[in-house]
Amino acid sequence: MRLILGSASPRRLDLLAQISIAPAEVRPADIDETPLKDEAPRAYVRRLAVAKAEAITLQDGEVVLCADTTVALGRRIMEKPRDRAEAEKFLSLLSGRRHQVITGVAVRSNDRQIHRAVMTRVSFKRISESEMTAYLDSDEWQGKAGGYGIQGRAAALIPAINGSYSNVVGLPLAETAAMLSGFGIR
Numbered sequence: 001m002r003l004i005l006g007s008a009s010p011r012r013l014d015l016l017a018q019i020s021i022a023p024a025e026v027r028p029a030d031i032d033e034t035p036l037k038d039e040a041p042r043a044y045v046r047r048l049a050v051a052k053a054e055a056i057t058l059q060d061g062e063v064v065l066c067a068d069t070t071v072a073l074g075r076r077i078m079e080k081p082r083d084r085a086e087a088e089k090f091l092s093l094l095s096g097r098r099h100q101v102i103t104g105v106a107v108r109s110n111d112r113q114i115h116r117a118v119m120t121r122v123s124f125k126r127i128s129e130s131e132m133t134a135y136l137d138s139d140e141w142q143g144k145a146g147g148y149g150i151q152g153r154a155a156a157l158i159p160a161i162n163g164s165y166s167n168v169v170g171l172p173l174a175e176t177a178a179m180l181s182g183f184g185i186r
């Protein structure tokens with residue numbers, strides 16, 4: 001089977017490379033990522049991963065992998081911040097608290113489709129004003145759910161996680177490997 005990565009995220013490609021999986025092609029899907037009214041975070045990421053996978057036209061013999069990662073504080077969904085002010089708002093809400101990072105993963109061929117959602121708990125220390133300014137100045141918040149990247153400077157703000165690390169970066173590798181292996185991709 002030929003693996004198509006349905007994602008524009010360079011991080012997902014890197015994560016797959018970490019477990020020696022090289023997609024034959026990258027074919028990102030562009031879909032509307034607006035949450036539905038009162039949509040729960042888990043349902044939201046699952047719906048988006050499936051919608052991304054269904055938006056990609058496949059030939060027989062092709063398998064597509066799509067994912068969506070979001071940060072959830074209770075029922076509140078934090079997607080990628082629109083600007084610095086929104087990143088600051090998100091990080092202020094996350095400061096000194098524990099939240100969830102949930103990734104929806106969908107794998108589809110023309111014959112069948114599977115999907116799941118994986119959750120990791122992430123604890124933030126209390127972020128001081130100077131830490132906040134330095135972090136926002138770094139621009140690392142851009143293009144990342146919740147306005148931070150655990151793989152970069154934000155690691156200094158995160159004393160503990162519970163669950164999959166790769167899930168926080170954008171793709172839970174143990175679960176993804178198991179799902180792909182069901183489609184003959186190893």
Ligand SMILES: Cc1cn([C@H]2C[C@H](O)[C@@H](COP(=O)(O)OP(=O)(O)OP(=O)(O)O)O2)c(=O)[nH]c1=O
Nearest residue numbers: 007008009068069144145148149150168169170
């Ligand atoms: C919380 C967190 C998120 N992220 C990233 C992972 C995802 O790329 C991004 C969330 O956006 P997504 O919408 O999941 O993905 P994307 O827009 O980057 O790519 P595509 O839709 O084409 O697949 O946030 C980190 O890199 N580190 C982190 O610590």
